[in-house]
Amino acid sequence: MELNNEFRVAVPAAKTWDVLTDVERVAPCLPGATLLSVDGDDFTGAVKVKVGPITVSYKGVASYQEKDETARRIVLRAEGKETRGSGTAAATVTAQLKDEGDATHVVISTDLAISGKAAQFGRGVLADVSSNLIGQFARSLEAELLGSASGAGTATTTAPTAEAAVAAAQPGADSVDLLKVVALPVAKRAAPVLAGVAAGAALGFLLGKRRKPAHPAAIKADELIAALSRLVS
Template sequence: MRLDHEFTIPVPAARAWPVLLDIERIAPCLPGATITRVEGTDFEGKVKVKVGPITVTYTGQASFTDIDDATTRAVIKARGKEARGSGTANATITAQLHDEGETTRVTVRTDLAITGRPAQFGRGVLVDVGAKLLGRFATNLAEQLSVAEIGEAKTAPATGADADADGGPTPPTGTSSVRAAQATRPGSHQPDDAIDLLAAAGLPVLKRVGPILAGVGLVLTVLVIWLRRQRR
């Protein structure tokens, strides 16, 4: 199935592009995601998905298959499977940055194939869940960028001329520095925070599973009444 989403972050595209390529940096912004290893443009991790009382953990690998600096477009292919179960998930994610002055709009197209328990919700619910999760991701990323800007302002030299006069090496910028950092950094870890599908989807899911839950409740009620009568 195909899922289309978009979100906005409060920095220009030139600043947003290298940040969004830094998987270790942005992964903690997405609920449920943990990066365990990064090597160049390949990375491994896990995603926890909560469906009511059931928590499903997917472990898998992903890699950037296309990074176009000129058009600020990136493609990621990912595959994973349930740590305890037979469910699988495969996705091709295409992210395109759109420069809108002081902000950047990011469109995300996901071609997703999923099996197992989360697949029962269907495309409509997954679209709603994805939109809410990306909203939380964008909010967390914006907060992270704001903190980074404050830190940079505190540590910045008085003038650019003074910095050049020192003759020190100029720090690398752009995606090349991001890739170099990814190649040498160990995997990052963030707090355990599973994606709660029911909480994220809210009413759309309740509308679908509500009749099922009501039916189960009715069956349990009848069973309890029957057992009580048998005991008399």
Template sequence: MDLNHSITVNQSIAETWKILTDLERIAPCLPGAQLQEVDGDVYKGVVKIKVGPIVATFKGEAQFAERDDVNFKASLKASGRDTGGKGNASATITAQLTALSETSTVCNVVTDLAITGKVAQFGRGAMADISEKLIAQFADNLNTLIDTEGATAPSTGVAD
């Protein structure tokens, strides 16, 4: 299933690119996500989501499949297994940045999501609603991070 979202970041396109491609720095901005380990270019962690009455925790890994620093486009491949043994998830997340002004950038995100197990029974509508809420919270958290630490602050390291 394809999910499409746009978020606006309060930074120039170059600074936004630096921030969004620093997965260690932005992982805490995604609700329910916890980065646990970085092994070379592979990022390992967990993501906890609630769909209706079901809470699922997926443990998995992600890495860049494409990273075009000139055209500000990246694709991330991620996959994980429900720690309760009730399903799997995989996604290809593609982000394309476009400058709105010298201090504002839009990030268009397309997620190709495949999910199995109990969470999948809720269908596309529920998944679209949940992803919309998660992306909105991520955008708010990201802009708060930028406002509080500044765009050029060093990486905060692995999330606890």
């Protein structure tokens, strides 16, 4: 499947390029990622994700296939396997940088192939997850770039904004919780179906089901509908 994302950082393209082509600087900006070793343009790493109480870890290899500084185009190939399971993931990631003076616009195209537990989410949810994670990555990348820029100058410092503080804290996380990432997209997709279920339940109630005690499963369904309704409201 192909996933397309884009982001903008308030840093010139030359500085953004320097970080995106330096795996030891860019890896800490990736949510849930850990860099294990580097050998030129080849490196190994691990990614840990959580789905509620379930944790899935991938370990694999990656390499820069292309680094065209003139065109400001980067192509990265990565392959990994679940450390506990038979699932696999492979991706070719292409990043195109566009210089906007004091800012950089980055367009990312990912050709992704996965199997195992993560594949059950489907393209729609994976696209939302990708968008969310790219957003976290962009904020962390911008914090890294702005932090290194200020550190290279005078010793004068300013208090970080709340957004920058959150971005800076994210890379240190042991894993990224996909339950939080996918909950809202799934809730939005499920809302029309749940609305139909709720309408059917109301109709059944009005047709004379009042005297029968509620089945435990029905109570749980009502609670789920209420919870998802709060998420999408």
